[in-house]
Amino acid sequence: MDISMSNTIEPVHNNNTVWSPLSLWDPRPTDLTLVVDSRKFHLHKDVLIKSSDYFSAMFSSQMKEATKDIIDLYLPESVDSEHFRFLIEDLYTGELKITTSNVFGLVQIAQMLHVCPTLLSTYINFMKHNLINETHCFELMYFCVSLNIQELYCDTRRFCLAHFSELRHSKSFSNLSLSELYDYLSDKCLVVDNEVNVVKAIHKWVSANTCNIHPNTDKYDILKTQIKKLVSTCVLVQGNDGAHDSITEAIFRSGCLQTEQFQGSLAKRTRQEDVFMFWSLLSPTNPDGLVTIAKFSLETGVGVKFDSMTDIVEKPGFNLSSALCVSGPYVYLSGGGPAFGKINWIKQVWMFDMSKPCSRWVTVCDLIEFRRSHAMVIVGKKLYIFGGFGKFRCKNTQLHSLDLVKGEWEALPLTPTHEINPVATTFDNKIFYICKDWMVYSFDTITKVWTGWNQWETVPHRPPVETKPIAIFPVKSGDSDCFAVVAFTDNCIQIPLICLLRGAVKLHTNEENIAKVTNPFTYAGSVAINGKVAVFLTCAKIEENFYGENEINSIHKVMIFDPETNLMNDFLPVQNVKKAQSILAVPYFPTTFKMGALDFK
DSSP, X not given: XXXXXXSOOOOSSSOXXXXXXXXXXXXXXXXXXXXXXXXXXXXOHHHHHHHBHHHHHHHTSSOGGGGOSEEEOOOOTTOOHHHHHHHHHHHHHSEEEOOTTTHHHHHHHHHHHTBOHHHHHHHHHHHHHHTSSTTTHHHHHHHHHHHTOHHHHHHHHHHHHHTHHHHTTSHHHHTSOHHHHHHHHTOTTOOOSOTHHHHHHHHHHHHHHSTTSOTTSHHHHHHHXXXXXXXXXXXXXXXXXXXXXXXXXXXXXXXXXXXXXXXGGBOOOOOOEEEEEEEXXXXXXXXXXXXXXXXXXXXXXXXXXXXXXXXXXSSOXXXXXXXXXEETTEEEEESOOSSSSGGGOOOEEEEEETTOSSOOEEEEEEOSSOOBSOEEEEETTEEEEEOSBOGGGOBOOOEEEEETTTTEEEEEOOOSSOOSSOEEEEETTEEEEEOTTSOEEEEETTTTEEEEEOEESSXXXXXXXXXXXXXXXXXXXXXXXXXXXXXXXXXXXEEOEEEEETTEEEESSOGGGOEEEETTEEEEEEEEETTEEEEEEEESSOOTTOSSOOOTTSEEEEEEEETTTTEEOOOXXXXXXXXXXXXXXXXXXXXXXXXXXXXXX
16 A cells, blocks of 8 residues: 655545545446535445445444445544545545645544554554654653554654653643643653752743733632642652642742742652663574574563664674763764774664654764774763774773754863773763772762862772772662772772762672672673663573573673662572673653543542
């Protein structure tokens, strides 16, 4: 079936009150007239019977319409005869002009008339590829509810939940009904970077929907009571000392929202996450390198294919040296390439949208200079890239930032040291990296100044020189903000907790209690997820009783480190994953969602 995405409607006849198939389509005399909104359609019964269960039942039963030559057809209120014309033309020609403005009506008519599944799937696939975006996603999500289109609903809801930070500014957000607003904001999978943005979103909605409501009316008071209930359900606060009342009053106060009045009472959300592996290779495949994006379950130990890396490099090989980082539903990738050499560099910054059902990879922009074996982190709406090599293996100490809103690069102060594959992370508005000699440096993205944490508070507690840090993650240990540092020596992997105090680095845990993993395993990767650190291990030698594929240097096991207890759990065997170069934690979304907006009263 051919699909044209033309935005123009070309009538078959000049007389828009009468429609009949062109002789080119079907030269036979018509035997039925359908009247739709006073418009007459001269049609063939056998064409309708073949394509629609609705008409098949009508003309093959004892219904009174079976013997009529003229039948009135009543469509849903939101569709009209022009939508019906598009559908009829497709039944005759197999060529359909689908647009973003007519597809909603086409789906309603197709469901009402029970047309062939292939045609309905064509409409729904068009929606999937063209309407899951910031402009149409809310309309599409609740449209799916009204017609019980489950799979498309789940795809659209996943996108809406993932893109709250952008959608809260949109006109479509302000157009939500109160029940739809409650249904959306109360979802536990809503991706919120800062709780104050939930309050700002509610304030925006209230401002847009109270323009014509006088404050001293019953209608206004009822709405305020409803918003108070919404705030108490959807806004997370610390304790319960009237914070929700204060927030509601601030929302309804005229003028700009005064966030300083309540921001201190807001709580930080605990977000559930999933593990994804980029540049990975699954068993038993043997393609041209690390071509797979795999979703890995920490409950079952199984990795399954989620998407592909071939949009970036068709044949990537096994050593890419790219840098990746996560912000909400977005995974950003920059630099690297299959091997050194001019034609092999990845010259762009790429973005992968985890929430979309298809076409997830898009290019953001070109890199300002070639990079590999570097680090990339994100703070706010800016990417920061530093370390690694440039062309001709030149060491690169330049820190660059990319403003994702403006698309502009900025050269920032050089890093204090040169690092290959910098061990880096972020906390608040700062970037941290730790050197091989355990010196820590931080960059304040506001003041744009580097600070060195060049001393250890207690020298004997400094890790030995042969222990090399390979990953660092901000974690909570009790009431303390710490960094979990994954490090290794020749015979073990260990995870000390460190904190930065008065210009010095300090071990947060006793040296004797540092979590350790000894041979026969070596480090394969790690990721901070749900407040813990997952460490993936390869097998350094053959083990006769090992679970799964017995192959040296393939990922075999994963252990979970809990910074609250400073303990590693038991090994979990890894199945179906041979290699993974970049392991990331991204927001969790259910496979399916319960359909239907909550009834807000």
